[in-house]
Amino acid sequence: MKYFLLLFLFASTYIAQIIDTNKIDSFINKTRGRLNLQTGFSISVVVKDSLIFKKGYGYIDIDNKANTTSETPFYIASATKSFVAALNKILMNEKVIDIDEPISTYLPDFKFQTKPLDTETISIRDLLTHKHGIMSLPVVLRTAFTGDYTKEKLFKLYQNAEFTGVNFKYSNDGYVFNSLILEKVTGKTWQNLLEExxxxxxxxxxxxxxxxxxxSLVLPKAYSTINGEIKELPFLKEDKTMHAAGGIISTVEDLSNWLIFNLGNGDFNSKKILPKSDLDEIHSAQVNCEKTFWKYNxxxxxxxxxxxxxxxxxxxxHFGGYTGAKSHISFMPEYKIGIVALTNDEGDGYYLTEIAADYIYNLYLGKNADQIVEEELQTILNSQKETKAEEKEEKPEINSDWNTELLLGEYFSEDFGQVVINENLHLKFGNLNGDLIPSDNKKFICDLKAFRLKVEFTEEEGKAIELRLHGPTTLVFQKVK
Incomplete structure (x- = not known):
């Protein structure tokens, strides 16, 4: 047994010594060319406690030819969750909280109105593992997109949350709710806690x-590249829409330190951050979830x-995605290798984070990386051709027979907040905004950058009294002014 263990350790070390970073660089350059990418891409590779490769490619600002580097800060979206979960274990180790305690321990006055949601039976661990059953679309929209909220409002909205069951259901709600608990217990913001x-x-x-x-000169602009055609998107994040389920901006260099910590024994540069047993618990199975993403089962x-x-x-x-942003953070604990890949491209650049990681892992493991990745790259390129052949932009017919002045004003929803429509038929929904494009009878199309919605008005006595935003679900607002 000892012989095989030594053989395995020797083999892993040997592979780490011979990994050719020039091959990584060459592969990424060639793949970017084949995907017709100019947008920004930054990547790092960690082996054990060493950063062995880091580089930036393309532009964070295409018009001004501003280069991407390994120090370029990208929004990492939902990859934030791994940090917040670790923060909870650190605070537990400091005896500030206990993640196995019910949330009623920390919020004794808070009660859910929807049964069977119960603060006595939902633990902090449930919040961190997505088996809490709490769902509040108003909270998700306000914290991730519109920025229209106060802590008091979030608590009130969570009182009326929907119940989604006790099995794993991925969402932002558990982590946002957890941040409210941490702030109540510590008196510090979740942002300051993560920093400290x-x-x-x-x-x-x-x-x-x-x-x-x-x-603004440092942050990458947001883009979408489809078949070589580049579309600039607005950077939608502001301080109020940075939340505990997706609220970190970082670089591949900094995130390499995060990987070194996760690949190690709970310390960093001789500083003990967590006991190894706690780190092992963080990386261990907590709840079943049978899902496939890319090549990951x-x-x-x-x-x-x-x-x-x-x-x-x-x-x-853990990965993350948002308008004009994609993050990939992963590691193989058995082989002590980890990869960070970040981009400001939600289109074809999105694929590069996964393709590059797949290539590097296979290269590291001594497999035929070029052949393995070529197959998936061909699938993407073929898909591009089909998309280009079928792609037709929907252009709604403009109906100019309405008295649009009747639509102007302020609309309000207790759940979702305020919508304002000005004299230019420009709709503002918190941090989101876009022009109303007339479609068919009393309906408009509005591109809110994060998503495109159909907008419908209800009239009474020649005046608009209600506004409906139709997307994955329908949001209803009453006219108040």
């Missing part, structure tokens, strides 16, 4: 939970991390 307990100890000096900590969710089978190997990961 994780960013500073891990020397993540270019990482923040606040957009205002960066200048996800079988469980830990504390802020997915556990997956990846070609017969265990891959622990």
């Amino acid at each position: 307990k994780i960013f500073i100890p891990l020397e993540m000096n270019n990482t923040s939970c606040r957009v205002s900590d960066y200048t 996800r079988y469980s969710y830990g504390l802020g991390w997915y556990l997956s089978d990846y070609n017969g190997e265990t891959l622990i990961h």
Whole structure:
């Protein structure tokens, strides 16, 4: 047994020594060319406690040819969850909270109105593993998109949350609710807690939970590349829409420190951050979830991390996506290798984060990386051709027979907040906004950048009294002014 263990350790070390970073660089350059990408892409590779490769490609601002580097800060979206889960374990280790206590322990005056949601039976661990059953679309919209909320309003909205069952159901709600608990218990914001307990100890000096900590010249512009055609998108994040389920901006260099910590024994540069047993618990299966993403067969969710089978190997990961942003953070604990890949492209650049990681892992494991990745790249390229052949932009017919002045004013929903329509038929919904394009009778199309909605008005006595935003679900607002 000892012989085989030594052989395995030697083989892993040997592979790490011979991994050719020039091949990684060449592969990424060639693949970017084949996908016709100019947008920004930044990547790093960690082996054990060493950063062995880091580089930026393309532009964070295409018009001004501003280069991407390994120090470029990107919004990492839902990859934030792994940090918040670790924060909870750190606070538990400090005896500030206990994640196995029911939330009633920390919020004794808070009660759900929807049964069977019960603060006596839902624990903090349930919040972190997505088996809490809490769902509030108003909270998700307000915290991730519109920025129209106060803590008091979030608590009130959560009182009327829907119940989704006790099985795993991925959402933002558990982590947003958890942040409210942490702030109540500690008297500090979740942003400050992350900075104090994780960013500073891990020397993540270019990482923040606040957009205002960066200048517009530093942050990447948001893009979508489809078949070589580049569309610039608005950067929709502001401080109020950075939340605990998706609220970190970081670099591949800083995130490499995060990976080194996760691949190690709970310390960083001789600083103990967590006991190894706590780190092992974070990376262990907490709840079953049979889902497949890309080539990863996800079988469980830990504390802020997915556990997956990846070609017969265990891959622990969490990704993130938002308008003009995609993040990939993953590692293979058995082989002590981890990868960070970030981009400001929600189109074809989105694929590069997964293709590059797949190539590097296969290269590291001594497999035929070029052949394996070529197959999936061909699938993407073929899909591009089909998309281009079928792609037709929907252009609604303009109906100019309405008295649009009747539609102007303020509309309000207790759940979703305020919508304002001005004299230019421009709709503002918190941080989201877009022009109303007349479609058919009393209906409009509005591109809110994050998503396109159909807008419908209800009239009474020649005046608009109600506005409906039709998307994945319908949001209803009453005219108040």
